[in-house]
Amino acid sequence: MLKIENLTKKLENKLVIDHVTFSMQTGQIVGLVGRNGVGKTTLFRLLSGEYLSDSGGVSSDDAENARTQIFYLDAPDNFTNAYSAAQLARIFKVSYPKLDVEWFESLVKTNNLPLHKKMSSLSKGQRGLILVIAAITSKARYIFLDEPLDGLDLIVRDQVTQMLISAVSDNQTGIMLASHNLRELDTIADRIILIKEGRIEKDYLPGEELETANVAKMQMVIEGALPKVVIECGHILEKRGHLYVVLFKDYDSKMAARIKRSKAKYIEELPVNSDDIFRATFDEDYRLRQAMPKGRQ
Numbered sequence: 538m539l540k541i542e543n544l545t546k547k548l549e550n551k552l553v554i555d556h557v558t559f560s561m562q563t564g565q566i567v568g569l570v571g572r573n574g575v576g577k578t579t580l581f582r583l584l585s586g587e588y589l590s591d592s593g594g595v596s597s598d599d600a601e602n603a604r605t606q607i608f609y610l611d612a613p614d615n616f617t618n619a620y621s622a623a624q625l626a627r628i629f630k631v632s633y634p635k636l637d638v639e640w641f642e643s644l645v646k647t648n649n650l651p652l653h654k655k656m657s658s659l660s661k662g663q664r665g666l667i668l669v670i671a672a673i674t675s676k677a678r679y680i681f682l683d684e685p686l687d688g689l690d691l692i693v694r695d696q697v698t699q700m701l702i703s704a705v706s707d708n709q710t711g712i713m714l715a716s717h718n719l720r721e722l723d724t725i726a727d728r729i730i731l732i733k734e735g736r737i738e739k740d741y742l743p744g745e746e747l748e749t750a751n752v753a754k755m756q757m758v759i760e761g762a763l764p765k766v767v768i769e770c771g772h773i774l775e776k777r778g779h780l781y782v783v784l785f786k787d788y789d790s791k792m793a794a795r796i797k798r799s800k801a802k803y804i805e806e807l808p809v810n811s812d813d814i815f816r817a818t819f820d821e822d823y824r825l826r827q828a829m830p831k832g833r834q
């Protein structure tokens with residue numbers, strides 16, 4: 538088990554990571570989510586040892602130095618571009634001695650990727666796929682990937698997803714993915730950690746949290762003026778003619794009764810997903826924008 542305890546980091550006098558504590562097991566895919574600039578990359582840099590923490594640390598049950606068990610590549614394009622996949626495998630092997638070059642090369646070939654072309658001449662998706670192959674074949678116990686699915690087409694995303702799932706299935710590897718794509722994470726993450734203001738705001742198993750989040754999503758047919766409960770407590774997510782999809786935070790029996798009493802012609806509760814949890818968590822940011830004068834939003 539990888540243990541992250543009280544990790545704290547200030548950058549230019551700003552507290553970016555504030556006493557973050559969690560543990561991570563092999564056999565799990567953990568999603569790391571949060572708004573832009575919340576500190577996801579900083580957390581990865583602390584875990585990999587690229588940044589020194591101001592306090593707190595990282596330890597592992599089964600290694601003296603936890604960092605030897607971690608695979609993380611910061612801004613990979615900056616240094617991978619000058620090399621081919623075949624060359625990269627040999628370079629990575631220096632830092633990750635367990636990297637299985639034969640396995641790496643065979644995965645590169647089975648994914649129809651070139652082994653001997655410079656990374657700079659490959660597409661973003663091809664480079665992304667090669668990076669994920671390097672991460673998996675490094676045989677690192679803990680793999681940290683920043684937006685690995687970003688900019689990849691559906692087929693490549695499916696390939697990457699399959700590789701990540703099979704990598705954790707033997708219980709020898711744990712993967713943490715920073716992502717803004719919550720819907721995608723809902724389908725592959727065993728657990729989601731949500732960061733807000735440098736701290737862990739929520740740490741949940743997707744299905745479990747969705748049932749207890751006090752968030753409700755309603756499909757409502759509304760003719761005429763919006764009911765007060767929608768204006769005061771709801772966020773309108775979709776509108777098609779008279780059909781509205783509205784998200785309610787802090788949903789309880791009182792709010793349910795107000796919604797029921799509203800003049801909506803039809804009301805149906807829809808399933809809540811991680812996107813909705815994210816919206817509800819950053820509710821005040823929504824309200825801020827809604828409060829701005831028109832044309833400045």
Ligand SMILES: Nc1ncnc2c1ncn2[C@@H]1O[C@H](COP(=O)(O)OP(=O)(O)OP(=O)(O)O)[C@@H](O)[C@H]1O
Pocket residue numbers: 548549553571572573574575576577578579580
């Ligand atoms: N080298 C640095 N010096 C000073 N401040 C920094 C530095 N790197 C990041 N920051 C600040 O620290 C905060 C966290 O940045 P970080 O890149 O970790 O966020 P992130 O969650 O990865 O963002 P995104 O989702 O946009 O990739 C931001 O406010 C950023 O401006």
